[in-house]
Amino acid sequence: MSSQSSPKSPRIDGRRLRSERTKQLIIEAFLALVREDPKVPTAVQIAGRAGYSVRSIFERFPDLNALRVAAADYALAQAAALAPARHVDGDRQTRLRSQVDTRAHTCERGVAxxxxxMDSQEESDELKARVRRAREVTMARLELMYKPELSVLPTDERRDLLVALEALTDIESWARMREQHGLPFEEASDVWVFAIDRLLPPTPANG
Known part of the structure; x- marks a missing residue:
C-alpha cells in the first residue's frame, strides 16, 4: 500500500470554498443592513439580503451573536487593510493631517x-473584546504618529494624553460632528487637527 496520502477530492474542496463564500456573503449582507439601519438585523432580513435561506445562516453560525463577532472581525481586518500608517516620519502638520484623514475615513465607514x-457588547464577552481591541489599535496608531511629541512627556502624562486623544477621536465624536453639528467631512477633519494640535506638546527640535 502506498504511504502517500491521497489528494483531497476536488468536490470536497469546491464545497468548502462555496461554504466560505456563502459565509462571507452573509457577513457582507449583515454589514450592509447595519449601514442602512444601525440595529441588529434579524436572521430573515440577513437571509433575504444575502440571497440564502435562514437555515444557511445557522449552518455557518451557531447564533446571531457569532455572526456579529465574525462581522466585527471582518470589519476590523478590512479597516486595517484600508488604513495603513502613512507619513510616520513627516513633520508635525503632515503627521496630523495624515492621521486625522485616516481616522476620519475609518470612522465614516465604521460608525454603523x-x-x-456598543449596543450588543453587554450580551457578549467576545464583542467586548472586539471593542477593546479596536480602541487599543487606535491608541497604538496615535502613539506611533505622535511619537516625537509624546516622547517629551513623563510616562503618566503620556498615558493620560493618549487616553484623551483616543476619546477625542472616538467614532461617536466623529458622528456627532457629522450628524448633530452637520459639519462636512473636511471641516470635521479640520476640527480634529486643530484640537489634537492644541493638546500635543511642542515638537522637539529633532522630531
Missing amino acids: LWRVL
Whole structure:
C-alpha cells in the first residue's frame, strides 16, 4: 500500500470554498443592513439580503451573536487593510493631517457597525473584546504618529494624553460632528487637527 496520502477530492474542496463564500456573503449582507439601519438585523432580513435561506445562516453560525463577532472581525481586518500608517516620519502638520484623514475615513465607514457593537457588547464577552481591541489599535496608531511629541512627556502624562486623544477621536465624536453639528467631512477633519494640535506638546527640535 502506498504511504502517500491521497489528494483531497476536488468536490470536497469546491464545497468548502462555496461554504466560505456563502459565509462571507452573509457577513457582507449583515454589514450592509447595519449601514442602512444601525440595529441588529434579524436572521430573515440577513437571509433575504444575502440571497440564502435562514437555515444557511445557522449552518455557518451557531447564533446571531457569532455572526456579529465574525462581522466585527471582518470589519476590523478590512479597516486595517484600508488604513495603513502613512507619513510616520513627516513633520508635525503632515503627521496630523495624515492621521486625522485616516481616522476620519475609518470612522465614516465604521460608525454603523460600531453602534451595533456598543449596543450588543453587554450580551457578549467576545464583542467586548472586539471593542477593546479596536480602541487599543487606535491608541497604538496615535502613539506611533505622535511619537516625537509624546516622547517629551513623563510616562503618566503620556498615558493620560493618549487616553484623551483616543476619546477625542472616538467614532461617536466623529458622528456627532457629522450628524448633530452637520459639519462636512473636511471641516470635521479640520476640527480634529486643530484640537489634537492644541493638546500635543511642542515638537522637539529633532522630531
